[in-house]
Amino acid sequence: MNNKGILTALAVLAGSAAVAAFATIAPGNDPSPPPAQPLVESLAIDPGQAVLASPASYIREEPFQRGDTLAAFLGRLGVEDEQITRLVRSRTLHALRPGTSVRAEVTEDGALLSLSFLNGRDTLVTVAPEDGGYRARETVAALETRVTMKSSVIRSSLFAASDAADVPDSIAMQLADVFSGDVDFYRDLRKGDRFTVIYEVTWLRGRPVRAGRLLAAEFVNQGRTLRAIRYQSSYYTPEGKNMRKAFLRYPVEFSRVSSGFGLRRHPIFGGWRNHTGIDYAAPIGTRVRAVADGVVEYAGVKGGYGNAVILRHNGQYSTLYGHLSRIAVRRGMRVEQNDTIGFVGQTGWATGPHLHYEFRIAGHARNPASIAMPAGQPVPAQQLPAFEALAQPLVARLDLAASANLALLE
Numbered sequence: 001m002n003n004k005g006i007l008t009a010l011a012v013l014a015g016s017a018a019v020a021a022f023a024t025i026a027p028g029n030d031p032s033p034p035p036a037q038p039l040v041e042s043l044a045i046d047p048g049q050a051v052l053a054s055p056a057s058y059i060r061e062e063p064f065q066r067g068d069t070l071a072a073f074l075g076r077l078g079v080e081d082e083q084i085t086r087l088v089r090s091r092t093l094h095a096l097r098p099g100t101s102v103r104a105e106v107t108e109d110g111a112l113l114s115l116s117f118l119n120g121r122d123t124l125v126t127v128a129p130e131d132g133g134y135r136a137r138e139t140v141a142a143l144e145t146r147v148t149m150k151s152s153v154i155r156s157s158l159f160a161a162s163d164a165a166d167v168p169d170s171i172a173m174q175l176a177d178v179f180s181g182d183v184d185f186y187r188d189l190r191k192g193d194r195f196t197v198i199y200e201v202t203w204l205r206g207r208p209v210r211a212g213r214l215l216a217a218e219f220v221n222q223g224r225t226l227r228a229i230r231y232q233s234s235y236y237t238p239e240g241k242n243m244r245k246a247f248l249r250y251p252v253e254f255s256r257v258s259s260g261f262g263l264r265r266h267p268i269f270g271g272w273r274n275h276t277g278i279d280y281a282a283p284i285g286t287r288v289r290a291v292a293d294g295v296v297e298y299a300g301v302k303g304g305y306g307n308a309v310i311l312r313h314n315g316q317y318s319t320l321y322g323h324l325s326r327i328a329v330r331r332g333m334r335v336e337q338n339d340t341i342g343f344v345g346q347t348g349w350a351t352g353p354h355l356h357y358e359f360r361i362a363g364h365a366r367n368p369a370s371i372a373m374p375a376g377q378p379v380p381a382q383q384l385p386a387f388e389a390l391a392q393p394l395v396a397r398l399d400l401a402a403s404a405n406l407a408l409l410e
């Protein structure tokens, strides 16, 4: 009898044993099937039949975590102590960064057969025993890109909403960035605002390993629906208008840490009506960015503003940034939109850490929310067919999500 024959015969045997076990374990009128565990125990398998022995090795996958020692981590993966002692000397393993998922194949006795992880964007590093030592190999990882769509409703903050829908931070940040010409994510968000994001996720060996590009998004802010489609590394409305405006709506970098900061302190800070600027409560050290291309007109201490920067932009526009903890530019320097010009602080007349931001036209402070900002270049006319071909299925998916979300709300 060949091996396959033995297997089949044993399977039949095992089957009849199972039937017998049912008969003995389950008392007459109990309709529920017996638990699986006793069944397994009742199967007497000849220990001589190695063919049916439990698997010789196990695969475990674990993220290397912040604060992990290499030895403790390898222990968690089931690697035996003696090998751990040798492995911690491996230079390859010292390249492991927190958050990296590591897959290990280990025998029952804890002998390592192989260990692999993704290093950098597309390289799969595999460490395996060889000639009494270990050898690391780098191969191109068989990555697969899938497209995911998720929706969520804002109840307290953008990040709470993205967490609730399992949307990665990097996608939430891209969302805030894409709409940053239209929505002030610090001040304009309202309970009940909602979003849908369509984005790429990279998979390796059947598991998601990281989020990629945001392909399309819908943001409903205070009843106003905004949509963006990614095309050739820029974002456009479904009609082909550029999402990028000459001026960003807010000068403080949006992050998980800073986004909730203002909410807690809200009553301390005045709105537009109370003075000539807008205050952004944010932790000291939060990045302050130029809202538009321009030239540094002033950088230094300026009375009650403390450390301040004034930028002169095209036309009659200028912007002022006050109470900075640190200034990152010098007078006369050219800056581009989104360049770092300083960091949030509490210098000058400030009751707490915040940025005081003024938007001026011909020297007069104005409310930037009330001014229609010029947008970047639209999709060129000759590229419109290509753009529409790309946008149409994405728009269809956003439509689908919008109607599903509305149905949920009703």
Ligand SMILES: [Zn+2]
Pocket (backbone or CB within 6 Å): 275, 277, 278, 279, 355, 356, 357
């Ligand atoms: Zn202020």
